[in-house]
Amino acid sequence: RLRRITGLTPSGHLHLGNLIGAMLPIAAGQHTSDTVVFLADLHALTLEHDPAQVRANTLEQATLLLAAGVDPEAALFYPQSQVPAHTELHYLLECVTGAGEAQRMIQYKEKSARQQHVRLSLLTYPVLMAADILLHQIREVPVGDDQRQHVELARDVAIRFNHRYGETFTVPVAVHPSAGARLMDLTDPTSKMSKSAGSGAGTLFLLDPPDVLRRKVMRAVTDSGDAVAYDPANRPGLANLLEILSACTGRSPAVLAGEFTSYGRLKAAVADAVLALVEPVQSRYAELSREPAYVRELLRTGAGRAREATAATVRAARTAIGLLD
Ligand code: ATP
Ligand code: MG
Numbered sequence: 001r002l003r004r005i006t007g008l009t010p011s012g013h014l015h016l017g018n019l020i021g022a023m024l025p026i027a028a029g030q031h032t033s034d035t036v037v038f039l040a041d042l043h044a045l046t047l048e049h050d051p052a053q054v055r056a057n058t059l060e061q062a063t064l065l066l067a068a069g070v071d072p073e074a075a076l077f078y079p080q081s082q083v084p085a086h087t088e089l090h091y092l093l094e095c096v097t098g099a100g101e102a103q104r105m106i107q108y109k110e111k112s113a114r115q116q117h118v119r120l121s122l123l124t125y126p127v128l129m130a131a132d133i134l135l136h137q138i139r140e141v142p143v144g145d146d147q148r149q150h151v152e153l154a155r156d157v158a159i160r161f162n163h164r165y166g167e168t169f170t171v172p173v174a175v176h177p178s179a180g181a182r183l184m185d186l187t188d189p190t191s192k193m194s195k196s197a198g199s200g201a202g203t204l205f206l207l208d209p210p211d212v213l214r215r216k217v218m219r220a221v222t223d224s225g226d227a228v229a230y231d232p233a234n235r236p237g238l239a240n241l242l243e244i245l246s247a248c249t250g251r252s253p254a255v256l257a258g259e260f261t262s263y264g265r266l267k268a269a270v271a272d273a274v275l276a277l278v279e280p281v282q283s284r285y286a287e288l289s290r291e292p293a294y295v296r297e298l299l300r301t302g303a304g305r306a307r308e309a310t311a312a313t314v315r316a317a318r319t320a321i322g323l324l325d
Contacts, residue, residue, distance in 0.1 A: 001033055001034050002033040004029065005038075006038075009040040010057035010058040011195055015205050015206060016206065023068040026070055036076045036306075038083075039062055039079045039080060040080050041058050041079050043080070043125060043129070059296070063285055065077070067285040083303050087131075093131055094124060096164065129150050133151070139173065181243060181246070183244060185198050186201070204274060210278075222238050228242075230242050230253045238263070241267065242266070248277050249273055
């Protein structure tokens with residue numbers, strides 16, 4: 001069986017891009033492939049953070065994942081910090097990673113350039129991500145371009161560990177996400193819709209009230225033309241709206257373009273489609289969020305299962321690298 005992994009960082013509120021690009025595909029595939037879904041709370045500590053906010057985001061994201069259909073009996077579903085194997089393997093992998101290798105990561109250069117006090121954990125973040133992947137013996141990792149270099153590092157580290165200390169890890173490879181949808185910010189369609197970047201005005205948060213979602217879509221930036229056509233290179237704002245509609249309806253953006261005579265009508269249709277997708281998730285969220293203790297119990301149970309599922313790999317890595325067992 002195919003084995004898949006997705007980590008969501010509780011660095012902000014989940015948005016439509018997360019739902020379409022990650023959460024719905026996870027739920028759709030969880031009964032046919034071995035699925036790991038974890039809340040990457042340790043990754044949320046690599047930048048300046050508010051402890052109460054990280055804890056609240058972690059619970060909110062877990063609840064939204066359940067509301068979007070993640071089945072905690074089918075998938076391994078847990079907070080990264082409750083499975084110490086992630087940090088244990090992180091350390092062992094640091095011992096086969098060059099300091100220069102970590103310093104070459106583009107995302108590290110970009111993020112550290114924007115800050116006064118750079119945490120050491122920001123530098124070693126890709127090694128923790130390598131541990132996340134290798135711990136679960138994942139072969140194919142579907143990632144966007146922003147994470148490709150990190151998967152390459154995980155690959156190099158796995159090959160090096162296996163070569164020096166004996167076959168221990170499946171060597172992972174980055175693959176293109178199958179459902180290509182990569183939603184862009186509605187006010188800046190050249191940047192990806194994101195939890196932690198952007199003003200929020202161009203981000204369709206899953207817990208935005210329906211009227212706010214509709215207003216954000218109606219105010220989306222387009223070009224000044226009026227004919228609706230699908231042309232991502234020259235008309236990115238319009239293309240993004242067509243791709244959102246395509247992702248919600250399963251129909252192709254080019255075909256959809258032919259069905260609208262004005263931007264206003266297209267935006268209204270996009271808003272309707274987004275609400276049709278999001279409102280059922282919101283109502284399940286409203287029910288589940290009345291029982292936070294239940295959600296936390298599911299996560300604890302998931303963490304226990306994940307500790308068992310990963311114990312053999314950690315043991316093998318410890319022994320291979322020279323630790324007493
Ligand atoms: P951050 O700004 O903190 O990096 P993010 O919105 O990029 O937040 P992640 O936690 O990095 O979210 O990613 C969670 C999952 O959502 C990943 O599988 C990622 O590929 C997917 N994802 C994130 N943004 C988008 C987007 N705009 N369109 C489609 N999928 C997305
Ligand atoms: Mg991201």
